[in-house]
Amino acid sequence: MTAPGTRAGAPAQDSDDLDLEEALALVREPRGDSAGQMPAPAPEPTGERHRATPWHQARETAARAARTRPRRTPVSVPLGEALGLVLAAPLDALTDLPSFDTSAMDGWAVAGPGPWQVRDDGVLAGHAQPEPLTDGEAVRIATGARIPADTTAVLRSEHGRTDTQGRLHAARDLAHGQDIRPRGQECRTGDQLLPVGTLVTPAVLGLAAAAGYDTVTAVPRPRVEVLVLGDELLTDGLPHDGLIRDALGPLLPPWLRALGADVVAVRRIGDDAEALYRAVTGSDADLIVTTGGTAAGPRDHVHPILERIGAELLVDGVKVRPGHPMLLARTKDDQHLVGLPGNPLAAVSGLLTLAEPLLRTLAAHPAPEPYALPLTEAIQGHPYDTRLVPVVLRGDHAVPLHYNGPAMLRGVAAADALAVVPPGGARPGVEAELLDLPWASAGIGVCFT
Ligand SMILES: Nc1nc2c(c(=O)[nH]1)N[C@H]1C(S)=C(S)[C@@H](COP(=O)(O)OP(=O)(O)OC[C@H]3O[C@@H](n4cnc5c(N)ncnc54)[C@H](O)[C@@H]3O)O[C@H]1N2
Numbered sequence: 001m002t003a004p005g006t007r008a009g010a011p012a013q014d015s016d017d018l019d020l021e022e023a024l025a026l027v028r029e030p031r032g033d034s035a036g037q038m039p040a041p042a043p044e045p046t047g048e049r050h051r052a053t054p055w056h057q058a059r060e061t062a063a064r065a066a067r068t069r070p071r072r073t074p075v076s077v078p079l080g081e082a083l084g085l086v087l088a089a090p091l092d093a094l095t096d097l098p099s100f101d102t103s104a105m106d107g108w109a110v111a112g113p114g115p116w117q118v119r120d121d122g123v124l125a126g127h128a129q130p131e132p133l134t135d136g137e138a139v140r141i142a143t144g145a146r147i148p149a150d151t152t153a154v155l156r157s158e159h160g161r162t163d164t165q166g167r168l169h170a171a172r173d174l175a176h177g178q179d180i181r182p183r184g185q186e187c188r189t190g191d192q193l194l195p196v197g198t199l200v201t202p203a204v205l206g207l208a209a210a211a212g213y214d215t216v217t218a219v220p221r222p223r224v225e226v227l228v229l230g231d232e233l234l235t236d237g238l239p240h241d242g243l244i245r246d247a248l249g250p251l252l253p254p255w256l257r258a259l260g261a262d263v264v265a266v267r268r269i270g271d272d273a274e275a276l277y278r279a280v281t282g283s284d285a286d287l288i289v290t291t292g293g294t295a296a297g298p299r300d301h302v303h304p305i306l307e308r309i310g311a312e313l314l315v316d317g318v319k320v321r322p323g324h325p326m327l328l329a330r331t332k333d334d335q336h337l338v339g340l341p342g343n344p345l346a347a348v349s350g351l352l353t354l355a356e357p358l359l360r361t362l363a364a365h366p367a368p369e370p371y372a373l374p375l376t377e378a379i380q381g382h383p384y385d386t387r388l389v390p391v392v393l394r395g396d397h398a399v400p401l402h403y404n405g406p407a408m409l410r411g412v413a414a415a416d417a418l419a420v421v422p423p424g425g426a427r428p429g430v431e432a433e434l435l436d437l438p439w440a441s442a443g444i445g446v447c448f449t
């Protein structure tokens, strides 16, 4: 989509930036003076291209875009499909828990002080209400079984022994009510167990089931449609004759799901402006994600289509490398579009910069706690843009990876996180803010199926 030769006519500043990006991807040693200092950030040019949004601000704009759109209606979701969602209604107990007086141990239900005469029958979990006990009587009982009426305690099997006459004796003192879980010990019907906004974890699913729920009321997953642009893309086999494999078709859907989205469609649009127009105007997704076509080449159709449909550009370029041509637009009152650059690592950068905060906010997930780790080696900075650089985490340090150029996935495929490198770069030992990659953080929302 960026036509051959378009860079030749680009302003000198652009080609310098691109050369720097490509060089940074391959060069091991950072540039710096002999004392190991990073060069001071260059003063920022004032040209049109540098009206791009600063990186942190772009993320805030994306989160705000999700907050200010009309609220999505909560949905009722079967427990088996609710993991990673956020509760849109409080989880109020539908029953007392336990819902009946229950034995906490295997042993005997006893009435009054011992020794006790042991009844012939026994009481198992899940069975009908047992006969009441009379004073001086005991009955075999299993953990979780209903306590017979007039039981005063449960004697654990390891603490009781029967004599030759078949009478049961306690080997130690037995307190009144011992090892009986009384009805309502954990909650009464109507008690609030969890508030709105709780992340549905496996433990929440268990609690909901215990409290009588078959479904929970949750914030729906944001519905996302992916539009892959580019005539040069192959879906299988080896690259040939100037055609390359589509790396983003396989990468984006599972990554978007890991960010909490429901990926409703992936469409291949080629470089066909009309097809892109139809796909965008025909979509009812909460978020459309396009790949490629964000730059200014003759086949870069994203900007013209957004203009044609009267979309509002909220972010048009971000001061981040790679990925600076990324964009965010409001296409309808209740729909946004994130335009990811075609270069694969640039697309990942756009995904984490714009799509992640927007999807997280739509899904009502809390923002991850920011964290930073010291770098084991220096990272060369961009003169005036933030850089996102793949790193692996080793102990309490972040190790920068190479092969981090805009067109490369080799670094990020081995990475645990992306380091956020401010303009001017970072020296060894300096703490860099880190963005965890979903497979490394293994959050509950993570689902790569
Ligand atoms: N004159 C200028 N040219 C370019 C600029 C610029 O500022 N001025 N920025 C460059 C940067 S930085 C990027 S990033 C790209 C963004 O371009 P597009 O979003 O228009 O993307 P394309 O031109 O379609 O593709 C760029 C590159 O990526 C390859 N690509 C595209 N889709 C895929 C895919 N699904 N899987 C794998 N690779 C893909 C495509 O073949 C190109 O090689 O623009 C620069 N140009």
Ligand code: MOO
Binding pocket: 021, 320, 321, 322, 323, 324, 325, 341, 343, 345, 346, 347, 406, 407
């Ligand atoms: O540097 Mo572009 O922004 O290759 O992604």
